[in-house]
Amino acid sequence: MEVDVVNMKGKKVGTAELPPAIFEAPIKVDLMHQAYVRQMANKRLGTHATKGRSEVAGGGKKPWRQKGTGRARQGSTNAAQWVGGGGIFTPKPRSYEKAMPKKMRRAALRSALSVKASESEIILVDELKLEEIKTKTMAEALRAIAGDEMVLLLIPSNDPEYLDVKRASANLTNVKLLMANYLNIRDLLGSKQVVVPLAALDVITGYLG
Incomplete structure (x- = not known):
């Protein structure tokens, strides 16, 4: 050409x-x-990262007793449904190469x-x-x-x-x-x-x- x-x-x-x-x-x-x-x-x-349940601070004590309160049972304030709790299936550092x-x-x-x-x-x-x-x-x-x-x-x-x-x-x-x-x-x-x-x-x- x-x-x-x-x-x-x-x-x-x-x-x-x-x-x-x-x-x-x-x-x-x-x-x-x-x-x-x-x-x-x-x-x-690929440097994105958020904390999971095991990585956030706090949550060592059970919020309230298991039975008799009329509220849903909770084991830790680190759970995802709590404000300040860890995320579910959160992104972690990885290579996209x-x-x-x-x-x-x-x-x-x-x-x-x-x-x-x-x-x-x-x-x-x-x-x-x-x-x-x-x-x-x-x-x-x-x-x-x-x-x-x-x-x-x-x-x-x-x-x-x-x-x-x-x-x-x-x-x-x-x-x-x-x-x-x-x-x-x-x-x-x-x-x-x-x-x-x-x-x-x-x-x-x-x-x-």
């Missing part, structure tokens, strides 16, 4: 071929869903990238360079490239040469900046346009091709 390559002003400067193994892969919706559910589940801390083989995760990424490519939502940029290191300059550049849509901006690495781009896009609410080798299903499907510098495309090809 051949797509246009634009500069930071949104003007076409050439064309490039998207690797068909990555951007024309079979689209497997169930696999993308599984990868998404796994990622969201793995984000959960889900396993998914690396081959399946990468196949899901290829499916998502193929969806984006088929809908013309992959935008190639020749290089990331700003005339001024300002949020306004970055916003204008991305508006020229991708409009006012939610943008996933990929950078090839965390090298100092991309530090200006990171700083300039940090306060833009419609931009998610991500290193190319950290590409994930949630950010990919949550964006409307994926802006990919040619150097970042090489990184993606290196581990998904």
Whole structure:
């Protein structure tokens, strides 16, 4: 698949071929869903905890005698029906982590990238360079490239040469900046346009091709 390559002003400067193994892969919706559910589940801390009957304070003495009061029998004020009593089947710390083989995760990424490519939502940029290191300059550049849509901006690495781009896009609410080798299903499907510098495309090809 051949797509246009634009500069930071949104003007076409050439064309490039998207690797068909990555951007024309079979689209497997169930696999993308599984990868998404796994990622969201793995984000959960699982630190929730409430006290059960044996963990709350007090309750050592029987509230009243067993018979003759006309009231229901009670053994302890730690029971769940009492104010301040322990809960029943209360949540405890646990792991929500889900396993998914690396081959399946990468196949899901290829499916998502193929969806984006088929809908013309992959935008190639020749290089990331700003005339001024300002949020306004970055916003204008991305508006020229991708409009006012939610943008996933990929950078090839965390090298100092991309530090200006990171700083300039940090306060833009419609931009998610991500290193190319950290590409994930949630950010990919949550964006409307994926802006990919040619150097970042090489990184993606290196581990998904």
